Amino acid sequence: xxxxxxxxxxxxxxxxxxxxxxxxxxxxxxxxxxxxxxxxxxxxxxxxxxxxxxxxxxxxxxxxxxxxxxxxxxxxxxxxxxxxxxxxxxxxxxxxxxxxxxxxxxxxxxxxxxxxxxxxxxxxxxxxxxxxxxxxxxxxxxxxxxxxxxxxxxxxxxxxxxxxxxxxxxxxxxxxxxxxxxxxxxxxxxxxxxxxxxxxxxxxxxxxxxxxxxxxxxxxxxxxxxxxxxxxxxxxxxxxxxxxxxxxxxxxxxxxxxxxxxxxxxxxxxxxxxxxxxxxxxxxxxxxxxxxxxxxxxxxxxxxxxxxxxxxxxxxxxxxxxxxxxxxxxxxxxxxxxxxxxxxxxxxxxxxxxxx
Amino acid sequence: xxxxxxxxxxxxxxxxxxxxxxxxxxxxxxxxxxxxxxxxxxxxxxxxxxxxxxxxxxxxxxxxxxxxxxxxxxxxxxxxxxxxxxxxxxxxxxxxxxxxxxxxxxxxxxxxxxxxxxxxxxxxxxxxxxxxxxxxxxxxxxxxxxxxxxxxxxxxxxxxxxxxxxxxxxxxxxxxxxxxxxxxxxxxxxxxxxxxxxxxxxxxxxxxxxxxxxxxxxxxxxxxxxxxxxxxxxxxxxxxxxxxxxxxxxxxxxxxxxxxxxxxxxxxxxxxxxxxxxxxxxxxxxxxxxxxxxxxxxxxxxxxxxxxxxxxxxxxxxxxxxxxxxxxxxxxxxxxxxxxxxxxxxxxxxxxxxxx
Ligand SMILES: Cc1ncc(COP(=O)(O)O)c(C=O)c1O
Ligand SMILES: Cc1ncc(COP(=O)(O)O)c(C=O)c1O
Numbered sequence: 001x002x003x004x005x006x007x008x009x010x011x012x013x014x015x016x017x018x019x020x021x022x023x024x025x026x027x028x029x030x031x032x033x034x035x036x037x038x039x040x041x042x043x044x045x046x047x048x049x050x051x052x053x054x055x056x057x058x059x060x061x062x063x064x065x066x067x068x069x070x071x072x073x074x075x076x077x078x079x080x081x082x083x084x085x086x087x088x089x090x091x092x093x094x095x096x097x098x099x100x101x102x103x104x105x106x107x108x109x110x111x112x113x114x115x116x117x118x119x120x121x122x123x124x125x126x127x128x129x130x131x132x133x134x135x136x137x138x139x140x141x142x143x144x145x146x147x148x149x150x151x152x153x154x155x156x157x158x159x160x161x162x163x164x165x166x167x168x169x170x171x172x173x174x175x176x177x178x179x180x181x182x183x184x185x186x187x188x189x190x191x192x193x194x195x196x197x198x199x200x201x202x203x204x205x206x207x208x209x210x211x212x213x214x215x216x217x218x219x220x221x222x223x224x225x226x227x228x229x230x231x232x233x234x235x236x237x238x239x240x241x242x243x244x245x246x247x248x249x250x251x252x253x254x255x256x257x258x259x260x261x262x263x264x265x266x267x268x269x270x271x272x273x274x275x276x277x278x279x280x281x282x283x284x285x286x287x288x289x290x291x292x293x294x295x296x297x298x299x300x301x302x303x304x305x306x307x308x309x310x311x312x313x314x315x316x317x318x319x320x321x322x323x324x325x326x327x328x329x330x331x332x333x334x335x336x337x338x339x340x341x342x343x344x345x346x347x348x349x350x351x352x353x354x355x356x
Numbered sequence: 357x358x359x360x361x362x363x364x365x366x367x368x369x370x371x372x373x374x375x376x377x378x379x380x381x382x383x384x385x386x387x388x389x390x391x392x393x394x395x396x397x398x399x400x401x402x403x404x405x406x407x408x409x410x411x412x413x414x415x416x417x418x419x420x421x422x423x424x425x426x427x428x429x430x431x432x433x434x435x436x437x438x439x440x441x442x443x444x445x446x447x448x449x450x451x452x453x454x455x456x457x458x459x460x461x462x463x464x465x466x467x468x469x470x471x472x473x474x475x476x477x478x479x480x481x482x483x484x485x486x487x488x489x490x491x492x493x494x495x496x497x498x499x500x501x502x503x504x505x506x507x508x509x510x511x512x513x514x515x516x517x518x519x520x521x522x523x524x525x526x527x528x529x530x531x532x533x534x535x536x537x538x539x540x541x542x543x544x545x546x547x548x549x550x551x552x553x554x555x556x557x558x559x560x561x562x563x564x565x566x567x568x569x570x571x572x573x574x575x576x577x578x579x580x581x582x583x584x585x586x587x588x589x590x591x592x593x594x595x596x597x598x599x600x601x602x603x604x605x606x607x608x609x610x611x612x613x614x615x616x617x618x619x620x621x622x623x624x625x626x627x628x629x630x631x632x633x634x635x636x637x638x639x640x641x642x643x644x645x646x647x648x649x650x651x652x653x654x655x656x657x658x659x660x661x662x663x664x665x666x667x668x669x670x671x672x673x674x675x676x677x678x679x680x681x682x683x684x685x686x687x688x689x690x691x692x693x694x695x696x697x698x699x700x701x702x703x704x705x706x707x708x709x710x711x712x
Contacts, residue, residue, distance in 0.1 A: 010424070010451070010712055044651060066652045068366070086652060087613065089601040090673045095366070112602050114672040245445040246468050257443065263688050264712075267623045295400060295684055296422045296442060316470040317446045328651055332619050332689065335710040354691040356366055356620075 004346035006338070007319065011243045012264035014334040015321075016046075016350070019342055020237035021219055025054040028200065028218050035208035038062065040083060040193065042216025043070050045328045047352035048337060049077055051219055064214050068092065071099050071106070073353045081105040083133065085149065085214065090118035097122055100130065107131040107146050119143055133191075147191030147211070150175060155198035160229040168194070168204035176209055197221070201230040222327035223269075223281055238337070239283060239321040240265050240330065245297070247311045254308045255291070256300040258320060262293040266333055269325035283321040290322065360702040362694070363675065367599045368620035370690040371677075372402075372706070375698055376593035377575055381410040384556065384574050391564035394418065396439060396549065398572025399426050401684045403708035404693060405433055407575055420570050424448065427455050427462070429709045437461040439489065441505065441570065446474035453478055456486065463487040463502050475499055489547075503547030503567070506531060511554035516585040524550070524560035532565055553577070557586040578683035579625075579637050594693070595639060595677040596621050596686065601653070603667045610664045611647070612656040614676060618649040622689055625681035636678040646678065 006015060025041075032039035041055035044066040052063050052074060064083040065071045074082050080103055088096060088108045093115075100106040101124055110116050110132050119130045120141055129144040152171045158164045171194045179189045193212035200207075200215035207213065220238045221231045242260035262279075269279035269290075278290035282300065287307070292299040300320070302309045314320075324330035331337070331352060339348035362371060381397075388395035397411035400422040408419050408430060420439040421427045430438050436459055444452060444464045449471075456462040457480055466472050466488050475486045476497055485500040508527045514520045527550045535545045549568035556563075556571035563569065576594045577587045598616035618635075625635035625646075634646035638656065643663070648655040656676070658665045670676075680686035687693070687708060695704035 011447070012712055087602050089599060089615070091367070091599055112672055115601075243445060243447055245471075246443050259445070259712075262624075262685065267685075268618075295688075316468055329618065329623075332651075356368055356615075 004338075006241065006340055006344040006346055009241060009338055009346065011241055011319075012260040013241045013338050014238060014264070014330065014336075015241050015346075016220070016238045016337045016339050017342070018339050018347065020235065021051060022054060024219050024221065024235060024237055025051075025057070028055075028215065029057050031200065031203060032213055035203060035213075037193070037208065037210050038191075038212040040064050040195075040212045040214040041219075042066070042085065042214055043074070045217050045219055046331055046337070046350070047073075047354075048350040049073060049353075050339075050348070050350050052079065055219060064216070067356050068095050068099070069353045069355050075099055075102050075106075079103075081107075083107040083109070083214075085109055085133075087111040088115050088119070090114055093118045093122050097124055100128060101125045105131060107133055109133045109149060111135060116143070145187070145190070147189055147193070148175060148178060149192075149214075150194045151214075152194040152196045152199045155196045156224075156228060158198055158228050161202040164198045164202040164229055165204040168199035168202070169206045171199065172204065172206040172210060176206075197225060198228050198230040201225070217328060220327040220331070222330075223323055223325045233281075233323070236323050236327075238327055238330070239323050240280070241338075242298070242320050242322060244300075244314050244316055244318050244320065246316065247314075249311075252308070254302070254311065256288075256309065256311070256314050258298045258300055259296070260298045260322060261296040263295055263333055264330075265290075265293070265298075265322060265324055266326065266329035267293060268329040280322040280324050283323060285320065288320075360694075362597065362696055362700040362702055365597060365694055365702065367597055367675075368616040369597045369694050370594060370620070370686065370692070371597050371702075372576070372594045372693045372695050373698075374695050374703065376591065377407060378410060380575050380577065380591060380593055381407075381413070384411075384571060385413050387556065387559060388569055391559060391569075393549070393564065393566050394547075394568040396420050396551075396568045396570040397575075398422070398441065398570055399430070401573050401575055402687055402693070402706070403429075403710075404706040405429060405709075406695075406704070406706050408435065411575060420572070423712050424451050424455070425709045425711050431455055431458050431462075435459075437463075439463040439465070439570075441465055441489075443467045444471050444475070446470055449474045449478050453480055456484060457481045461487060463489055465489045465505060467491060472499070501543070501546070503545055503549070504531060504534060505548075505570075506550045507570075508550040508552045508555045511552045512580075512584065514554055514584050517558040520554045520558040520585055521560040524555035524558070525562045527555065528560060528562040528566060532562075553581060554584050554586040557581070573684060576683040576687070578686075579679055579681045589637075589679070592679050592683075594683055594686070595679050596636070597694075598654070598676050598678060600656075600670050600672055600674050600676065602672065603670075605667075608664070610658070610667065612644075612665065612667070612670050614654045614656055615652070616654045616678060617652040619651055619689055620686075621646075621649070621654075621678060621680055622682065622685035623649060624685040636680050639677040639679060641676065644676075 042064045060079045064085040131146040133149040191211045195213035197215040197217040200213045242258045246257035282288040289303040291301040337350040398420045416435045420441040487502045489505040547567045551569035553571040553573040556569045598614045602613035638644040645659040647657040693706040
């Protein structure tokens with residue numbers, strides 16, 4: 001299976017450029033280091049063990065997860081200090097107890113009283129305390145207050161680095177005010193972080209006053225991040241490889257069929273419109289747009305409806321590469337990621353953990 | 357793992373009612389039999405071996421697939437006469453040759469000359485001929501013309517059984533005219549079928565003049581099919597089981613958070629609007645709509661924006677069931693289907709084949 005050529009892959013296939021993932025991971029580790037904060041990278045985009053190792057710079061320490069299967073995978077592979085950055089609910093207490101007892105540190109996030117009561121009532125082995133992150137402060141018996149956590153989702157409304165920095169600054173200042181108020185009440189806040197991919201990719205100087213950042217999507221980036229201003233198009237580390245499988249001319253309507261449908265790229269993206277590229281960007285073909293998605297095929301049209309496609313430029317069996325609009329969503333559709341080097345050799349297969 | 361209770365499942369979980377799948381499969385087999393046509397059921401909705409067996413009434417004969425991994429799964433499990441109802445392209449010829457040589461009958465669908473030439477140039481073992489379905493007729497050396505195939509996708513625009521029957525009648529008549537023309541040219545058409553789930557669920561009497569039907573979605577049905585008029589809401593055989601994990605009140609905005617996001621139900625569906633239920637229908641709760649989907653959580657609001665939610669009716673950890681808008685899309689998100697009996701015991705786990 002190793003040392004396959006990319007062009008031998010059966011399509012559709014999700015291809016990941018390892019050197020780009022490495023560069024994205026290293027850049028974010030360095031940014032965090034330069035700002036004096038701990039990087040707590042989020043696992044939700046790829047859910048592949050190999051990527052978690054890169055995200056932590058090999059330390060296997062401090063990942064964040066959105067599902068319990070991600071936590072299981074990391075726990076089984078020697079990761080420590082995992083944060084379950086998802087509102088815990090009472091039903092998930094027993095599983096979280098198991099993870100808290102198994103790992104040196106497993107931190108949960110609480111946003112309601114019912115969940116907190118369930119933790120209080122569940123005694124961990126060896127008198128271990130639950131470690132709890134919150135958006136506002138709580139006090140309980142067997143619960144250690146681990147810090148304040150905010151995602152900074154507002155940064156997804158930005159359109160350039162300046163706007164991102166402004167949002168990052170505001171979110172940081174809000175967080176720091178809360179930390180100060182706590183201090184006045186005699187409560188020390190062990191950690192306080194914000195962080196989405198936009199705010200950590202283009203950090204405001206103020207963000208150095210936080211203790212941690214927790215971006216996730218940056219490992220692959222995508223078109224959405226390019227539009228927000230988080231990254232350049234060449235930073236996008238994954239694409240769907242697809243082949244042209246047919247040519248159609250129906251009256252005025254001239255289009256290509258490709259073997260990538262919504263099962264391979266997801267329906268995330270901007271619907272068919274003249275200005276956009278649709279559900280993804282067809283690399284090196286600014287004249288094309290991904291106009292329609294069926295389960296197993298896609299329809300590619302001319303972006304400029306006044307210029308019909310010259311079908312002879314896209315022979316049957318020729319390749320197209322599609323940058324996803326939302327790489328988390330595209331990754332969720334694939335059982336295997338085909339890992340490529342700079343020479344388009346397939347050097348590895350990564351298998352994401354699936355389910356909940 | 358067997359004889360779990362549904363309410364013990366970690367959520368989100370895709371639950372399939374076995375008795376409903378059985379009833380849907382039996383009803384379609386009977387409808388086809390009553391109309392004197394062969395049912396060639398499509399595998400693309402569930403991609404679970406157990407369902408293919410039910411779809412063929414245990415004969416393991418005559419399934420249709422949309423991907424080569426589906427064909428592999430069926431071939432490995434003793435299925436015969438599999439139709440690859442997807443435009444073949446030259447790159448897929450070697451794999452299709454393998455399947456053609458392995459199975460008594462493996463039929464491919466051709467819609468372009470490049471693909472047909474690739475088949476002509478690839479000699480199958482033992483002088484076997486390629487078996488080819490088309491939309492229009494072809495003649496070639498080592499290629500046996502197996503019949504005419506049309507999906508009848510227009511039926512997806514219908515709004516009730518009468519409209520569906522009208523579309524089914526028109527599609528049938530068009531197909532029969534083509535068969536007649538071929539006959540005049542001395543070409544016998546061994547098979548000619550149409551069939552989407554709407555047209556086969558509410559068949560026009562004329563459809564008895566076809567040799568085969570090929571619906572797929574009917575095994576589970578979904579909200580889209582209810583809206584089209586293909587089935588009743590109680591025929592929907594799968595739902596996403598989710599728990600309420602939080603309550604939020606932000607000014608006027610009162611909402612529930614559930615542990616079902618787009619990774620569990622997909623983004624297919626009708627976007628947030630006052631009249632619709634959003635991305636799925638919350639069973640037995642006409643007052644609720646699924647307003648927003650994140651990766652791992654959903655936001656549930658009052659359908660009537662003038663009546664804010666009474667949160668106490670939906671305690672944290674309580675269950676909601678969501679009927680998918682498009683069950684093929686929801687199934688594509690799940691590595692395991694939890695199979696339930698009428699008493700909500702989980703009696704089996706089905707694992708769909710993934711990839712391409
Ligand atoms: C709680 C939480 N933390 C961190 C992240 C990572 O942010 P991003 O996707 O912008 O990298 C997310 C993303 O959804 C999140 O939900
Ligand atoms: C070629 C083909 N045949 C049959 C079907 C099954 O139709 P339905 O999904 O309406 O059951 C489909 C569905 O997409 C299809 O693409």
